[in-house]
Amino acid sequence: VLCVVRKPTVGRAPTIIDVASTAGVSVSTVSRVVRNHPDVREETRRAVQEAIDLLNYRPSPIARALVSGQTRMLALLVSDITNPFYPQLAKSVEKEAGKDNYTVVICNTDDRTAETRRYLERLLRQGLDGVIHAAVARDEAVLLSLVDDHRRVVFTNRRPKSKSVSFVVSDNHGGAMQLTNYLLGQGHRIIGFISGPAFARNATERLDGFRAAMSAHSNAQPLVADGDFSVRSGAQAAHEFMDGANPPTAIIGVNDSIALGAFGALSERNLRVPDDIALAGFDGVQVSSYSLVGLTTVDQRIDEMGREAVRILIRQLNTPDFVPARHVLDSRLLIRKTTARLRNPISH
Amino acid sequence: VLCVVRKPTVGRAPTIIDVASTAGVSVSTVSRVVRNHPDVREETRRAVQEAIDLLNYRPSPIARALVSGQTRMLALLVSDITNPFYPQLAKSVEKEAGKDNYTVVICNTDDRTAETRRYLERLLRQGLDGVIHAAVARDEAVLLSLVDDHRRVVFTNRRPKSKSVSFVVSDNHGGAMQLTNYLLGQGHRIIGFISGPAFARNATERLDGFRAAMSAHSNAQPLVADGDFSVRSGAQAAHEFMDGANPPTAIIGVNDSIALGAFGALSERNLRVPDDIALAGFDGVQVSSYSLVGLTTVDQRIDEMGREAVRILIRQLNTPDFVPARHVLDSRLLIRKTTARLRNPISH
DNA sequence: GTGAAAGCGCTAACAT
């Protein structure tokens, strides 16, 4: 070959070949410099770096992905991005991942296994590197069968059944006990708990914590109503409680959205919070802190959960030997304005 | 070459070569079949399709991206994903894009130009196909300089200055007028408007609409306070209004979050809504509809905005000749529980 | 209508 023709550099992103010819070295040397490979003479490295700077060369992630199989793309599976818990989690995940130049794709599963599968199949083909699973559906098996390398997965928000996969969750059981004991300490005995769907492990753990704390008190009467994490379901359940023969003096929502819904229902009934009835949530979502409500809640440290999940995942992705990480974050009771010492004990 | 060695098919995703050899045709033919190229005999097509089904072959998006420069990845730029407007938009964008097998990456810019740039530079190198810009910062120039092909961009939520780029926005000016006229019709004359940042065009349009409607009434007194779209700023501004010498009988928040914040502030002051003071928002965010508040608001049809933005973008991406689309969605007044006919006109 | 072959931009053996 007498003449290796390359299109001119103008109007085209510079490639590794351009850098190599500019610096007067081979492409492998450039590649080594770019990847910080040690086997490069300092002088050569400097020359290459100069060419890189001159041309403003940046390696193509796509070409890299083709050859390495790694795309620096992570998926975050959430139940419903319009539930305020998830945006907050997403923000912290995205921020932490960005530090290591990972891109996060948020996948709204609506807690439907079929959606989980659809997303994963598409993204895996696209070369997805890893998954943070924060949705709460019964889709663990689907996920783990699609991503059989468990190093690529971290569960958060929910605790997985599998023992061989990493997770970061908050201490749901302990948090619920703490909150319930606080309400019991305030004099409440009839306490209503608005639960989440039975398939959501984080919700059932909270319910269990509530029950455990209540059963330790001889004259405590636990009430439980069904909810589905939504504001609407919280309102409905609160109405049910108050329409019952034996209405509670305090209500706990399994998450903040439900508690906010309950708050609305109570307002509609002209019940004042906390004077007439105490109310508490679970999550520590930002909106619950505003003066609108000032909701007492269990802070599950969402930001930390997201950050930690990313750190674990990225570490796993880059280490051959893998031991599943199991992090349980202490949850913290945030006492705000919707709870108070019981003023008008109901006699029975 | 006597012997073309390929690793065995087991444990490895099937490639186009596997399909070709299975079907007994060349890779180009397989490629034609996959891309629905017409130049394939029906018989051949069937044979190839059989091999594809047999092997469960799916073309590699990464390899395709390398050769075509297209990744089917879209970015959605938002100001702050924890502001409930954006998750709702994101959901509709994601859903619509998914129909055409596009993946959406949500980028939280915090309305900082530097963040916009950071995201775009990273994603463009990753082969980003297009951008839906829904954040409201002064970053139009940065975006358009980074993505000089305007077919790849759609603005939404905000109206761009550039005349050569597509957008889908709601009729902010008209919606604000409609809302203001409604309040005037209810007898309100002193109306407070809690605005957004001056750089946010959607906010200034709403403010202009408010002013226009107010100035058409001889004895109407517009009050304006600064806000930044956040719940907190809404609460603060409402306090300022009510501490003023001439408090309004109705307050409009430039978005629902601000109105919700104002609602909290008013509750704190033991003012009942709408009996003591009327309150309205803008956006039609879901949370504002719950019984907690039942906020009167201007619905800007978020879902439709997102859907339409995606449709326009995808169409532009696939047509060589490009005429910018300019869609203005009618906004709709949603009268709910926080506004009512003025009961106790203040005399002046 | 079909096939051969040249890349796309990079990494990783392997050779020197």
Next chain:
DNA sequence: ATGTTAGCGCTTTCAC
């Protein structure tokens, strides 16, 4: 320490 080269899986001329 550096260069050569064979791919990664696909699309796309260009022959036939």
